[in-house]
Amino acid sequence: MGGSLGKPIILVAIIYLLLKFVVPNIPGSAPLPSSLIFLYLMLTTSGIVIFATLSGESKDAFWGPIQRFMTGENIGGLQMLRYGVLILFPLLVGWQTYSSTAPSDQPPAENRTIHPAPPGEYTGLSNPVAKTPDNIMQGKGFYAAFCSPCHGGQFDGKGPAARGFNPPPANFSDPTTIAMLQESYLFWRIKKGGVGLPIEGMPWKSAMPRWEVELPDEWIWKIIMGEYDGAHQSPRTWE
Amino acid sequence: MIRVMQGRSATGGVVLACAASAFLLTGATQGFAQESVAVRAPMVKGALPVDDPNAAAWNSAPLSQFPMSPQVHWQNRIQEATVKDLKIRALHDGAQVAFLLEYADPTEDPDDSAALEFMVGDKKAHFAHGQPMAQVEGGPVNIWFWKNKENKAVDMSAKGFGTLKAQAHQDVKAKGAYSGGAWKVVFSRPLTTEHPDEDAQVKPGEFINIAFAVWDGKKDASGELREKGSQKAVSSWWYFRAEPPPDYSGYLYAAMAIAVALGFQFVLIRKLKKGQST
Known part of the structure; x- marks a missing residue:
C-alpha cells in the first residue's frame, strides 16, 4: 500500500x-x-x-x-x-x-533588443570596397582611431572609454555579434549610430556615435572589413 | 531514504512538503536583487543636510557607485578624463530631495564642475543633452549643474546639442566641499516643481532616469582647460528612485493568508477525524 x-x-x-x-x-x-x-x-x-x-x-x-x-x-x-x-x-x-503582493522595488525590466531590424534601405547592401590587404589595413587603422576607445584594441568591447556606458559597447570577438550580422547591418549601425536605433533598441541609452556626421561612407566600409578581420569573424551571408 | 518515505504515514507529509516546496520555488525568484543600477533615496524625518556634504545624516543613505567614461560620443571628444568613478547617495523628506556626489580629483580648481541629468516628462531623451533620435520622438533633459567657482547650482534645460540654457526658474541648490583629494557636492531641490515641462518631477516610488557628468577644472601647461564643454567624464542613463513611505499592507495580506490556511487545516483535520470515528 x-x-x-x-x-x-x-x-x-x-x-x-x-x-x-x-x-x-x-x-x-x-x-x-x-x-x-x-x-x-x-x-x-x-x-x-x-x-x-x-x-x-x-x-x-x-x-x-x-x-x-x-x-x-x-x-x-x-x-x-x-x-x-x-x-x-x-x-x-x-x-x-x-511576496506576490508586495510592490516591486526593482527598476523596470529592460528588454532591450540588441540587434533590431535595420531600415529597408540598409538590407542587402554589399561592401563596395575591394577586399584587398591594403584596404583591410586601412580599415584597421580607422578602427584604431575611431572605434577602439570603446570597442577595444582587441575587438573585445573593453576599450578604455567603455566602462561608463550602459549598454556596454559590443564585443566583436563574441560569435553572437558581428558574426551573426551582414556587412550592410554594420554599415547602418556605424553610419546612424545609437540614435538611429528603433525604439526596441533603446536609442536614448546608446553611446555609439552617428559616424555619418564625421566619416565618409568609404571609410565606414573599410572599418567594417578591418573589424571582421581583426576580430577573426566573417560576415553572415545568405548562402 | 526512499524506503523511509514510502512508510505509510510519512507519505502524507511528503505530499504536503512537495506542495510547500512548490510554493518556495515560485516565491524564491522574486527575492533576488538585480545588479546595482539605481540610486535610491530613503525617506527621512527632519531636515535634509542640503548645505552640508559632510553631515552624518548621509551615512543613512545607501551608497551607489557608477563608472564614468570620457565623453567620446559626439564631437569635441576627450580620450581620457580625470574622474573614473562616482559615488552617489540620496535622501528625501517627502518635500525635498538631496543628492551627494563624491569623487576623487587630485586638485581643487575653480573650474571643477559636476552635473546631474534627468529626463523630463514621459518621452525618452538621449543621455547626450536629449539629442534627436531618428526613429523615436525624444523629450528634453533637465540638467543640474554645479561649478566650484560660484559654488552654486544652475538649473538648466536642453533638447539637442547647442540648446543648453539656464532656466528662467532656478529651483536647484548645490554646495561643494573639497577635502583630501576628493569632492563632495550636494544638490537639492523640491521633489516637484511648477514647471513639469522643464523640470524632472520626483514622485516617491517611481523610477526615473539619471545620468552624471564631471569636469576636472585643471589647466594644462599652456593654461587651457583640459576638460570643458563636451570634454568631460560622463555616464549614460541609470535609475533613481525616491523610496515611497513604508507600506505594510503586504504583511496584512500575509497574516490573512496564514489565518485562512490555518482555518483550512483545522476544518480539514476535524472533518477527517469525524470521518474516521464514524
Missing part, C-alpha cells in the same frame, strides 16, 4: 529533476522559469490524484496514509514531522502571499 504513494512521489521528484537540470542542458534550450516548473508539477500532481482516485480501492490506498498523517492517529514518531508540516504550510502560504 505504501508503494501506491511512493511511486507518485518518486514520479514528481523525477519530473522536477528533469525540468530543473536536464531540460536546460538540451541544446537550444534554456533554464525554465520556476513558475513554469511549478505549473508542470501541479499538472503532474493533478494527474496523479485523478489516476489514484479512479477506483474505490486505489482511492483508499492513496488517501488513507494522508488522512492518518493529517489526523495524527497511530503515526508514532512522525508526530513531530506532522506538527512541522502543519506549522510550515500556513507560513509558506503567508510568505507566498507577501
